[in-house]
Each structure stands twice: as structure tokens, then as C-alpha cells.
Amino acid sequence: MTQYLRNAWYAVAYSDEVADRPLGRTMLGTELVIYRDSAGKAVILYDRCPHRFAPLSVGKVIGDVIQCPYHGLQFDATGRCTRNPHSKGGKPLQAARVAAFPVLERYGVICRATTRWRRSPHCPGSNSSSTPRDSGS
Secondary structure, three states: OOOOOOOOEEEEEEHHHOOOOOEEEEEOOEEEEEEEOOOOOEEEEEOOOOOOOOOHHHOEEEOOEEEOOOOOOEEOOOOEEEEOOOOHHHOOOOOOEOOEEOEEEEOOEEEEEOOOOOOOOOOOOOOOOOOOOOOOO
16 A cells, blocks of 8 residues: 655646646546636546546536536536536536545646645645645746
């Protein structure tokens, strides 16, 4: 079994690797999809749709959401399903959720936290007011 530090930030991609298309990455045995929302902020989710387990990394980004390539379910940055094109009016599936991870983007690198913190974790090279969702360069 691989051992790694918990409660730490890990680099998952260079900033310029994540542009208009989703990027799939495996890190510490976890499959991830990295994309940018409409404001340009990096988002990291588990790279599997909970419906049929299709990789979201081969889907497409539409505004602030990522769309599953299989049935078209859409997920926001929190991992919540926001649209189900097969239900009346596109009503989302409340039970469909994808794990979302804290993101920090600094110095041209996108980092993922291994766990969720109650308080903001310290990231080397950042000030104490940094938050996990900080995507400032």
C-alpha cells in the first residue's frame, strides 16, 4: 500500500495544462478531473459520473459545470448534479453527487488538498488569509 502525507496539498497540474477542455489525472490512486469554470477558477472533482461511472474528463465544460459524456448529467464545482436532461424540465438528480476537492492555484501550479479542513490549511508561499478555493496566481 502506498503511503503519503494526509492533510497536505499536492500538485496535480500546471495551470497552462487546464484550459477549455477537462483534464483527467490519477493522483494517489484517485482518478480526478480538472477543469475551469466560467470565471477561470480551477475545479477538481472525482473523475466518474455516479450514474454509469463514465469518466467526466472525456465530457465537456459548459459554463460553470461539467457534463457527463454518457447521459449528459451536469455537475457544478461542489459536485452536485445541476441538470438531468432526461427528466422533465432537466430537473437534477438529488442523489447524484461527485466528490469535490479543495483547490489552490499559485505560481502556475494547481494543487489539490487530500482532505477537507474545518479551517483554511497553510500553503507554503501564501499568506494566512488564503482559502482552499483561492485560484489567484
